[in-house]
């Protein structure tokens with residue numbers, strides 16, 4: 001029977017046990033031993049589930065208390081120099097110090113894991129550093145798994161992907177560190193061989209990218225160097241895209257097998273199979289690890305049969321990628337619409353799918369007849385569901401006109417009109433939207449959800465929060481206010497709750513970073529907005545103040561990117577449907593007297609395909625979707641967008657093509673470096689470069705922010721500059737928020753005075 005395994009399993013816990021254990025440990029309510037107990041229980045339960053589902057190999061090494069990339073850095077002794085005097089021995093305290101920062105040292109940078117909504121911590125390396133292996137924790141997990149089932153396949157981040165994901169703090173070439181790093185990997189592989197490990201999964205997702213020659217060379221060097229020493233067999237794992245553009249590497253790298261993503265890149269299964277030698281195994285990722293739809297088992301079998309005939313025992317089956325990106329189990333979803341529930345497979349159900357496929361290949365379809373029939377019925381029910389198509393939506397899509405995605409006047413003219421309409425000072429101050437989601441807000445929402453707080457009382461509680469936010473902002477002297485988003489559990493889930501075409505799970509949590517989770521909505525049908533969503537709240541907030549209040553929406557690309565979306569139509573079409581729904585909301589906000597509307601697109605960059613050659617096609621429809629959402633307003637209505645977690649250097653033409661009047665971006669941690677790119681590109685519209693890092697509880701001083709604003713004024717015409725934090729403040733507390741914003745407003749005031757003084761000096765000269 002084909003070997004069955006997973007590339008990784010969710011670690012947060014079906015009831016988010018790890019999240020709660022981490023947070024109580026951080027609050028000092030429990031100690032690290034208690035945290036470790038919860039972690040060990042979770043690992044055990046997850047392995048038992050894999051074993052009971054019938055997988056042949058258990059996966060170890062995928063569990064982490066915070067982030068697996070950070071764990072690898074520490075296992076290889078890559079402790080950043082700046083932390084050396086701050087932390088002691090590598091242990092849980094060190095992990096948390098690097099992940100969350102200390103009173104003196106900011107945390108490691110966090111960034112997106114390929115094209116997912118998972119954030120990893122970026123290892124900080126430097127020229128000449130040595131790597132020293134400390135694999136005690138990793139090996140302990142391997143032994144724990146072996147006690148559940150002897151067939152354990154540990155997973156390791158491959159050396160080249162590890163370097164690709166890291167940065168050097170001194171600007172030196174990361175690849176120069178490869179030989180030293182390989183020494184540590186060799187040591188680890190020898191240890192694993194001594195632990196009776198037969199196979200190790202070495203993740204090298206960088207193979208899916210369009211790598212340049214030095215990185216390809218690095219792959220060759222790395223895997224040549226891993227040969228020879230005593231080691232288990234290596235399964236090189238790739239995912240999220242195809243590797244059939246790298247068949248030379250597939251042929252050359254001396255590994256014992258390959259894992260490929262046959263969901264995102266079905267065409268590659270045959271070509272990669274042909275490139276293997278007669279010994280190598282092929283692990284086919286046939287079950288979608290990035291989405292929640294049940295696999296059509298009949299179709300999957302039809303695709304697998306020729307591979308099985310060709311490869312026999314050398315065919316392995318698995319989900320396409322780690323199951324980290326999907327929730328634990330559909331079994332918990334007792335409140336989900338039963339029809340939709342029937343279409344879904346989360347991590348546990350995907351284990352069953354993999355095992356069923358293997359049984360069918362080995363023993364014939366009769367052995368799994370019932371499962372195949374269920375799968376057919378589920379697919380038929382989805383295909384024929386009458387709630388999926390929506391006639392109005394289809395008609396509107398047919399009637400789209402290019403003019404709908406263009407503002408009437410160019411930016412320079414809009415800028416004049418908006419200046420007159422809004423009468424804002426130079427360097428206007430604002431925030432990104434959310435204010436602290438206090439435990440009281442979350443408790444009120446939980447009580448409302450459980451029926452303990454009625455709709456009216458919930459509305460009043462949220463209105464009180466909006467009032468508080470407006471009062472705080474007026475006291476602080478901000479220029480453009482926000483309502484604070486208290487009513488939103490999440491910037492994507494909230495909108496999904498109010499749109500047709502989405503289902504919301506109850507426990508479908510997925511780790512976003514550390515203890516933070518998101519519950520991606522399930523987009524199954526045509527998207528339609530039955531009623532305005534944010535207009536009442538925006539109107540309420542606006543009537544509390546004379547200052548402009550920004551309407552606050554989530555953009556179509558981010559809604560798409562952070563949901564589990566339908567796989568029965570192109571993403572582009574779904575994005576346009578979302579765009580139309582948001583366009584209606586934008587127009588309703590304008591009609592309600594809201595003069596500034598922000599459409600957040602933090603996931604705009606994340607949606608880029610992994611292969612750069614596929615970027616233009618994506619950018620084309622992503623820009624169109626944003627413009628369709630944003631361009632249906634008068635020229636004196638100001639459209640803002642916000643992006644964070646992003647590098648924009650290489651997509652600036654597309655960012656400019658969005659034609660938002662103002663873009664607020666995350667820049668404080670890179671000390672405004674990003675602005676150089678905006679200057680070099682001659683970005684035409686207004687920019688709000690973030691002047692403080694909202695990820696840390698640290699309150700930045702006036703001088704610190706003033707220095708950043710000075711730097712920004714050197715790079716961008718102050719007439720086009722806004723002053724704001726990097727991102728929303730939902731994860732912060734009120735005390736630090738208040739203090740930081742007071743400093744920010746003061747820094748803006750000082751800078752305005754400086755500009756005024758400079759202007760009068762210039763005039764005198």
Ligand SMILES: CN1c2c(nc(N)[nH]c2=O)NC[C@@H]1CNc1ccc(C(=O)N[C@@H](CCC(=O)N[C@@H](CCC(=O)N[C@@H](CCC(=O)O)C(=O)O)C(=O)O)C(=O)O)cc1
Nearest residue numbers: 117442443445446488489490491492512515516517518562
């Ligand atoms: C901007 N970011 C976002 C991303 N993706 C999104 N979908 N949304 C984002 O905002 N990706 C990039 C970044 C990632 N950043 C973050 C930041 C913070 C969080 C976070 O805080 N997540 C929360 C869950 C948020 C939520 O939905 N809260 C619900 C309630 C959830 C809950 O646990 N309720 C409890 C009861 C509560 C109580 O009694 O006190 C329960 O149901 O048991 C809400 O507010 O109603 C988290 O806790 O992890 C995520 C990503």
Ligand SMILES: N[C@@H](CCS)C(=O)O
Nearest residue numbers: 432433434600602728
């Ligand atoms: N308006 C959102 C954007 C987050 S990226 C917020 O402020 O939380």
Ligand SMILES: [Zn+2]
Nearest residue numbers: 602644727728
């Ligand atoms: Zn943001």
